[in-house]
Amino acid sequence: xxxxxDPAPMNARRKFRREGEERRRQDLIEATLDSVAEYGLQxxxxxxxxxxxxxxxxxxxxxxxxxxELLQEAYTALVGRMTEQAKAALVxxxxxxxxxxxxxxxxxxxxxxxxxxxxxxxATFIGRAGSDPTLARxxxxxxxxxxxxxxxxxxxxxxxxxRKPDANELRHHAIAINAIIDGLWIEGCLAGEMFSPGELAAxxxxxxxxxxxxxxxxxEDQ
Amino acid sequence: xxxxxDPAPMNARRKFRREGEERRRQDLIEATLDSVAEYGLQxxxxxxxxxxxxxxxxxxxxxxxxxxELLQEAYTALVGRMTEQAKAALVxxxxxxxxxxxxxxxxxxxxxxxxxxxxxxxATFIGRAGSDPTLARxxxxxxxxxxxxxxxxxxxxxxxxxRKPDANELRHHAIAINAIIDGLWIEGCLAGEMFSPGELAAxxxxxxxxxxxxxxxxxEDQ
DNA sequence: GGCCTTGTTATGCAAGTGTATAAATAGCCT
DNA sequence: AGGCTATTTATACACTTGCATAACAAGGCC
Numbered sequence: 001x002x003x004x005x006d007p008a009p010m011n012a013r014r015k016f017r018r019e020g021e022e023r024r025r026q027d028l029i030e031a032t033l034d035s036v037a038e039y040g041l042q043x044x045x046x047x048x049x050x051x052x053x054x055x056x057x058x059x060x061x062x063x064x065x066x067x068x069e070l071l072q073e074a075y076t077a078l079v080g081r082m083t084e085q086a087k088a089a090l091v092x093x094x095x096x097x098x099x100x101x102x103x104x105x106x107x108x109x110x111x112x113x114x115x116x117x118x119x120x121x122x123a124t125f126i127g128r129a130g131s132d133p134t135l136a137r138x139x140x141x142x143x144x145x146x147x148x149x150x151x152x153x154x155x156x157x158x159x160x161x162x163r164k165p166d167a168n169e170l171r172h173h174a175i176a177i178n179a180i181i182d183g184l185w186i187e188g189c190l191a192g193e194m195f196s197p198g199e200l201a202a203x204x205x206x207x208x209x210x211x212x213x214x215x216x217x218x219x220e221d222q
Numbered sequence: 223x224x225x226x227x228d229p230a231p232m233n234a235r236r237k238f239r240r241e242g243e244e245r246r247r248q249d250l251i252e253a254t255l256d257s258v259a260e261y262g263l264q265x266x267x268x269x270x271x272x273x274x275x276x277x278x279x280x281x282x283x284x285x286x287x288x289x290x291e292l293l294q295e296a297y298t299a300l301v302g303r304m305t306e307q308a309k310a311a312l313v314x315x316x317x318x319x320x321x322x323x324x325x326x327x328x329x330x331x332x333x334x335x336x337x338x339x340x341x342x343x344x345a346t347f348i349g350r351a352g353s354d355p356t357l358a359r360x361x362x363x364x365x366x367x368x369x370x371x372x373x374x375x376x377x378x379x380x381x382x383x384x385r386k387p388d389a390n391e392l393r394h395h396a397i398a399i400n401a402i403i404d405g406l407w408i409e410g411c412l413a414g415e416m417f418s419p420g421e422l423a424a425x426x427x428x429x430x431x432x433x434x435x436x437x438x439x440x441x442e443d444q
Numbered sequence: 445g446g447c448c449t450t451g452t453t454a455t456g457c458a459a460g461t462g463t464a465t466a467a468a469t470a471g472c473c474t
Numbered sequence: 475a476g477g478c479t480a481t482t483t484a485t486a487c488a489c490t491t492g493c494a495t496a497a498c499a500a501g502g503c504c
Contacts, residue, residue, distance in 0.1 A: 013454075047490090058453065058455095120350075178409070179404075184401040237470095465486080470482085
């Protein structure tokens with residue numbers, strides 16, 4: 001599509017800038033995620049991605065062996081970002097284990113983790129995990145990492161309450177809490193406008209504390 | 223392109239049987255779901271679907287205006303089947319509300335609802351809900367129907383315990399329980415072999431009863 | 445400034461896509 | 475049994491897709 005009203009030679013070769021390698025790869029990956037989120041895997045063609053990245057399709061092959069690899073790298077980048085953000089909420093200094101757990105739940109049930117675009121991406125990719133071992137492994141690792149984090153905090157919380165759960169108990173708590181967070185995350189991503197701000201987090205904290213058998217805090221302590 | 227050296231008529235027209243209309247549509251929808259589950263939306267081409275259904279691609283156009291409509295009908299059929307199965311566990315005569323709730327949780331966390339194929343389908347379609355209003359509405363309706371069922375049972379359970387929750391309390395319980403079931407469902411579908419049989423259901427029941435503040439039953443009562 | 449490397453564009457191609465249309469035949473009706 | 479009709483197959487087509495290759499020019503280097 002040449003620009004119609006242009007005095008300069010119509011079939012002039014497109015101007016371009018040379019970006020650094022890392023920058024270009026990053027841009028291409030981001031454009032890929034955008035395209036997948038918006039149009040799905042089928043709509044994310046090399047041309048669409050290139051258009052979004054502001055380059056022409058051929059360039060992609062300069063940075064990636066093929067489309068498959070681009071998609072895999074994009075997915076890896078996505079899960080990396082997700083788990084990183086999620087875990088970031090756990091590094092609170094001088095906070096009680098219980099507060100850290102609550103903060104963790106809250107962080108996972110608000111923006112930017114509750115986000116329709118990220119959810120769309122997650123669902124699109126995870127739907128292929130059943131038949132794509134690469135995706136399956138990427139997910140498995142992310143999931144187990146997340147659950148281990150949960151299990152660690154749970155152990156701290158219970159220890160602070162003088163309770164000594166055995167390994168299986170701990171595992172079950174982690175699985176359940178993980179499920180609560182995942183389930184609420186999905187609900188929030190898919191139908192965010194059905195919940196008032198902070199409502200999901202409040203529901204999540206109450207559910208998690210009930211699961212652990214923690215006695216509700218008094219109003220003024222919160 | 224006639225085959226020159228062949229005595230028998232190589233290019234004989236393929237034999238076929240005429241199936242009833244409803245049967246054919248059903249077969250085509252099933253073949254579509256199979257194809258999507260196995261190859262994803264991009265891999266589910268008309269030819270792939272037709273091959274799986276044992277017909278040729280052209281026939282699809284005889285039953286559906288286009289691929290788009292076929293996919294939508296397939297998704298509608300899927301969510302219909304899912305919610306139907308889920309709710310079926312609730313129609314237990316002469317069982318206490320608490321037993322019915324437990325049965326509901328158990329049913330949702332075992333085969334055939336815990337199923338990698340169904341999950342793959344769900345994820346693939348739901349990933350497009352963000353940009354496809356038709357899919358979004360189909361999901362929304364299924365989700366709300368499910369949550370209303372949950373809310374109804376929860377109300378019965380609490381009533382049986384002489385507790386009178388207000389509307390908001392009830393809603394929050396339903397949202398949390400829905401999340402627990404969804405989250406465990408995902409974990410089971412994605413990594414079923416990580417859990418022993420019945421383990422997810424046990425975790426789910428405990429979590430749900432904790433959420434509702436039900437006191438654990440004594441061993442011999444279970 | 446003029447070259448040289450290589451990031452980038454442009455063009456081409458074979459395979460596959462959804463859709464349209466024509467040809468055939470299965471199976472019901474009389 | 476034989477014709478009719480609508481289901482089904484077969485073929486064609488325009489278009490898109492991922493990938494390959496050639497032409498080009500941006501920007502560092504001397």
